[in-house]
Amino acid sequence: MDAVNAWLVSHNFETTISILNVEFPSSLFLALLSIAPLLLFRVLGDSSSPSTVVETVITKDRRSVMKYAGPAPESSIQKSLNAAIHAPNHWLNEPWRFYRLGPKTRARLGEVNPDKEKAFANVPDMFIVTCVPSMSMKTHSLDVSKVKWDGTWGKCALEDHAATSAAIQNMMLSLASNGVGSKWMTGAMGISPSLLLDLVNADPNDEHFMGVIFVGIPATPTNSMKVPKRKNGLGGGIVEFVE
Incomplete structure (x- = not known):
């Protein structure tokens, strides 16, 4: 500290600094100031x-929200x-459709x-999401968009369903990362899927x-x-190692 004080004096700086009427050595203040960025990085580094x-967005921020401001x-x-x-999504066939109401x-x-009616009125935005399932590829064509779905849940149709579910999760996680709430509603709407499809003019023969x-x-x-506690978590046979 003596060397620091000597440097301060030689450069016409005060050797003490007053904070809230309390005198502190300037050398101590400079030392704390120099390590402050390191302390800040230590505190914020892992969390940012x-x-x-x-992980935080997935496990904490993404919650099902019913009440909106x-x-x-x-x-x-x-x-x-x-x-x-x-x-x-397989073959990049983009099976999802988003209808903003x-x-x-x-x-x-x-x-x-x-x-x-009152509950719906209190929700600022709503999207109806559908999936356009494709036929299982009995004849191996890469252009699945030209193969009309026959209503059966074959391999490709199930992949489309899974892809659309992943798209919905991506959407909600992105919203959560920006402080926006969301909720994925199905049967709790109290409205049949066929009526909901009809509301957006979606053909039930083409979209699920x-x-x-x-x-x-x-x-x-x-x-x-x-955060609701998971009943099984990572135990209860949910995650197992199979050699």
Whole structure:
């Protein structure tokens, strides 16, 4: 510290500094200032690493939200849709369809199920998501878009279903990473899939209903919500090593 004080004096700096009327050696202040970035990096480094951020969004921030404070920023919604279409899908056939519901369609939801009209009205944004299943490739054609689905859940149709589920999860995780809440609704809508498809003019012979996605700024931040405890977690035979 003597060398630091000598340097301060030689450069016309005060050897003490007053903070809240308390005198501190300037050398001590400089020493603390020099290590502050290292301490900050130590504290924030792990929590801001990409792997930790992803894990936090998946296990904590992405929660099912029913109560909303307002609409989500349009930029967050567009980012979530872009994330959705990057889900894995065989032959890049993009089997998902996202229908964003406008005021007229939203009003019809309430007419179909009056018991939930108020609940629906409190959701800022809604999407009906469908899957366009493809036929199993009995004749090995790479252009699955030209092979019409026959209503059976063969190999390719099941892959399309899984891909669309992955797209929905991508969408919700992206929303959660931007502080936006969401909820994946199916039977709890109290409206049959055929009626929901009809609302968006989707042909049930071509598209399979996957769910309604609620979107909006949550009334309670999702990162402060209680995370439901998994019944089995990683035990109970859920994860096993098979040699």
